[in-house]
Amino acid sequence: MRKGLFGTTALVILSSCSPPDIFYKQGVTNAQVDTDQNACQVQATNEVPPNIQTRYIPPVYSYQPVCNGDYCYNRQILVQPGRWEQYDANAGLRASVADQCMLSKGYGQVSLPRCDETVLSNTQVASNLPAPPISKQSCAVKTTNGDWRVVTP
Template sequence: MKHSLKIALTAGFLLTSCAPLQIYYKEGETVARMDRDQTTCEVAALRQVPADIRSRYIPPVYDRYRICHANGYCRWHSRLISPGRFESYDANAPLRGKVADQCMADQGYVKARIKRCDASTTRATPMRATQVLPPLTAKSCAIRFRSGRWQIVTPGDG
C-alpha cells in the first residue's frame, strides 16, 4: 500500500473515532433490530429514489507567489496546489437520505449524536458492545471499537 494511502486511511480512522456517534435511537430497542430497520429503510429509500450518478469537473487550484531578486526585479509564479479532476457523485443521495430518515422516524427512531467518552471514562468502563439502546442523559457518551461496534455509557450509572 502506498504511503500516502496509509496516511489517508489512518487520518480517516482517527477522524471517525473522534467524531460523535451518530445513530438512529429508540430507547429499549435492540441494536440488532435497529440495524435491521435501518437496512430495510435504506433499501426502500433506494427503490423510491434511485441513484443518479453524475460527473463534474473540479478545476485546478493554483497559488500565486512573487519572487524578487536583489536588483529589485520581481516576477509572479504559479504553484499547482490541486490538479483538475473529474468527480462522480449521486445527485439523489441527499433526497434518499431524507426518505430513509422519514422511514426510521415512522418507526419511532430519532437521530442521535452521542459525544465520544473521554479517556478516563473509557479506561474505567468494562468493554462490551451495546446490545439494547439505553436511556440517554446529558452525561451519556460513546466508546467506539475497531470492529465498528460501539458502547453507550452513562457515567455515574451503576
C-alpha cells in the same frame, strides 16, 4: 487572523472526533436497530436511485514571486491540477428518505458525547441487549463494525 484560523481548525478537528447523531429507541436491541436501518436504506435506494453525475473541477493556480537582481515578477504555479469527478446527485435526498423512514419507525436521533475510557473498560455492547434509558451519564461508544451505540453507565 491566525487565532481565528487556529480556532476554526481546532473546532473542525474536535467535531470530527464526536459521534454523529444516533438513532435511538428505548428497549430496542442493537440487532433490531441494524435491521431497521438496513430496511430503511434499501427502501430509500428503491425510492431514490443513484444519479451518477460527472463534473470538471478546474485547476487551481497561485503566484510565486521570483526576483533576479533588481527585477521581480510573479510566476504562476499549479497548486492542484484540474480533474474530473463523479458524484451521486441523489445521495443527500436518499439519506433524508432513510432518516425519515427511521423516524417513522419510532426512532429519535440523539446527540451524545463520546464515552471516556473508564466507561469503555466497564461496558460491553452486545447486539442482543435492549437500548438503555438515556440519562445525564449516557454517552456513545463506537462498535467494532463502526456503528455508534448508546451506553448508560
